[in-house]
Amino acid sequence: MDFLLEWILPCIYSFGACIGFCLLFNIHGPGMLICGGGGALGWLVYLLTGLCSATIFPRYLAAAVAITLYSEWMARIRRCPVTSYLIVALLPLVPGGGIYYAMRYSLSGDNQQFLATLLTVFGIAGTLALGALLASSVVRLFITFAHRTRK
Amino acid sequence: MDYHGLLNLSVELGCQLMESGAEIYRVEDSVLRLMRAYGAQDAQIFAIPGCITVSVSAENGEPVTRLCRVDAHNTDLDHLELCNALCRQLCEQTPPVEQARRQLADLRRRRPRFHPIAVMLGYFLIGAFFTPFFGGGLMDALCGGLCGLAIYVANRWLAPLAGPNMFFRTLLSAAVSSLAAQLLVYAGVGQHVDTITIGALMILVPGVSLTTAMREVMAGDLVSGVSHTAESILTATAIALGTGAAMFLGGLL
Known part of the structure; x- marks a missing residue:
């Protein structure tokens, strides 16, 4: 039961939220399931890496890399831009909570906590960018290499 | 070669791509590939968020330019995929420009929307x-x-x-x-x-x-x-x- 609550449910929440974003961004058909799957996968990787990493940044990095690889793969299969899947699947990782708590701390005059939270927010956003950048560069390199050896 | 028609076609494609939330490099790349496919080798494009400029030399060497402002964008990823697919298809088949423009206009009219x-x-x-x-x-x-x-x-x-x-x-x-x-x-x-x-x-x-x-x-x-x-x-x-x-x-x- 604990297993279900801790590991599976959050991924289902992430899946459902991504389906909601598909309705907002006008994604139809099987694309919705792919986006939802990406969101669930990202959060699963985030949770799993929690077992071997105490700090959050490596976990966000791993999740972003996993989502990017997944989206690139799906985009190759369905022959459409990778953006659609990447944008939606990354959304659950965006630090919305951090923005909110930073605002709460600044409102209550707790400058120390405010700055710390703000830096974490920027750190997470940067880490997500770095992870996605890293993964898609590697994919691009790999594809160029594969094309060259085939010829 | 109808350079004016081609210019209009490519700018309209770029506008639709940008309106549906495409990245700038995708807009520039698609327009450039389309122009090249139709034989306009010296085509130039410059795009920033909210604005597209395309320039090409007609066969008598006269430069033709069109600039297009694009309104604040909402994200419509389905339309983005359709535009991308149409661009690929046009680059491969290069149908007459008028027909291509009709296809592009159809895309905007027929875009599937959620209720x-x-x-x-x-x-x-x-x-x-x-x-x-x-x-x-x-x-x-x-x-x-x-x-x-x-x-x-x-x-x-x-x-x-x-x-x-x-x-x-x-x-x-x-x-x-x-x-x-x-x-x-x-x-x-x-x-x-x-x-x-x-x-x-x-x-x-x-x-x-x-x-x-x-x-x-x-x-x-x-x-x-x-x-x-x-x-x-x-x-x-x-x-x-x-x-x-x-x-x-x-x-x-």
Whole structure:
């Protein structure tokens, strides 16, 4: 039961939220399931890496890399831009909570906590960018290499 | 070769791509490939968020240029995929320019849209799923969904009052949703005002512009990359300000 609550449910929440974003961004058909799957996968990787990493940044990095690889793969299969899947699947990782708590701390005059939270927010956003950048560069390199050896 | 028609075709394609939320390098690359496929080897394109310029030399050496402003973009990923597919098809088959322009216009007319009720359901789902995601209970999830609907209402009917400025629109939506969350908790429906507010706020979070910005920086488009980064920071600030103002108001009442 604990297993279900801790590991599976959050991924289902992430899946459902991504389906909601598909309705907002006008994604139809099987694309919705792919986006939802990406969101669930990202959060699963985030949770799993929690077992071997105490700090959050490596976990966000791993999740972003996993989502990017997944989206690139799906985009190759369905022959459409990778953006659609990447944008939606990354959304659950965006630090919305951090923005909110930073605002709460600044409102209550707790400058120390405010700055710390703000830096974490920027750190997470940067880490997500770095992870996605890293993964898609590697994919691009790999594809160029594969094309060259085939010829 | 009808260079004027070709120029119009490629600018219209670029506009549709940008309107549906494509990255700048995708717009530039698609237009350039289309022009090359039709034999305009010396075509030049320059695009920044909100503006496309395409220039080509006609066969008598006379330069022809068209500039097109693109309105504030919403994200329509299905349309983006269709435009991309059409661009590929045009590059491979190069049908007559007039026919290609008709195909492109058809695309805009026939674009599949979700019914407004489905979109409302989308807002509800995001709020309802993100609230337990951040640690709320079942009733909190319901409240999160209702706050998501409040954001839809604010986006649709209140935000036009704030004019075309994205900053004030986001600020207004965030404030409305935060007020709704406080009201629901005050009425005893939900319990945790924090998680409900965060869950609904995830709708407004600038994930799209953040992703776009980073892909553009990676592709070397520093101008648009930096402007999208600024957009996402401003949106985040607007969310914080709107929620903060609503919290302050709620504290007074």
